[in-house]
Amino acid sequence: MLKAYLIFFVFGANFLGFWFFNSTALADAAKIEEISKIFLVRPDLRHEEEKIEIRGNRLEIRAWYDRPPNPNPDQMECLTYRWLLGGRGQRLGEGAPGIFQKFPEIQTVYLELFELDPKTRSVDGRGQLEKTFEKTVYAKALVRRSQLQAQNRTAEDWKAVLWEGLSSCLEAGRSLSIQKELK
Structure with missing residues (x-):
């Protein structure tokens, strides 16, 4: 049963606004976080900025993962396929195939990988510093349920081929014609 809540914020006689949330989507996002093992913290x-959100039939995953030093484009492309299709690691979590299997309402999975660069700035000119983070998105990818169904592979099959080696990872990922943007 779908439960949705509408909460009104009122201060005295003045209407301040409202907040709407879907408890089923929140619960599903928590379950997906648990099975994907995307976050270790x-x-x-x-x-x-690190979060999992469900927007209609689309799952959006945003994760902080520092790029390896001196990455080459093929390694970054494979890393993106591994996170999207295989979860966090070779033996840790599930990717889009496992999510599609357990959540039939999800039709697309979007992944965004980013780095956070710490920056400091003076707050008062007397030595008090404020620490901020500059977000740099370096990989975006989106896969649809229909793309994976056409391949007829299980989640375990995907993990095996993604971790077999760089060339096999790239071949498997490219066979899906995944929408991606790498920097």
Whole structure:
């Protein structure tokens, strides 16, 4: 049963606004976070940009993962395929095939990988510093349920081929014609 809540914010006689959320989507996002193992850190310790959201039939995953030093384009493309289709690691979590299997309402999975570069600036000119982070998105990818169904592979098959080697990873990922943007 779909449960949705509409909360009104009122201060005195003045209407301030409202907030709408779907409890089913929140629960599903938590379950997806658990099975994908995308995040290794507790929610209260994560950066605010790291999140899993469900928007209609689209799952959006945004994760902080530092690029390896001196990455080549093929390695970055394979890394993106591995995170999107295989989860966090070879033996850790599930990617889009496992998510599609467990959540029939999800039709697309979008992944965004980014780095956070710490920056400091003076707040008062007397030595008090404020630490901020500059977000740099370096990989975006989107896969549809129909693309994976056409391949007729299980989640385990995808993991095996993605971790077999760089050439096999690239061949498998490219066979899906995944929408991607790499920097």
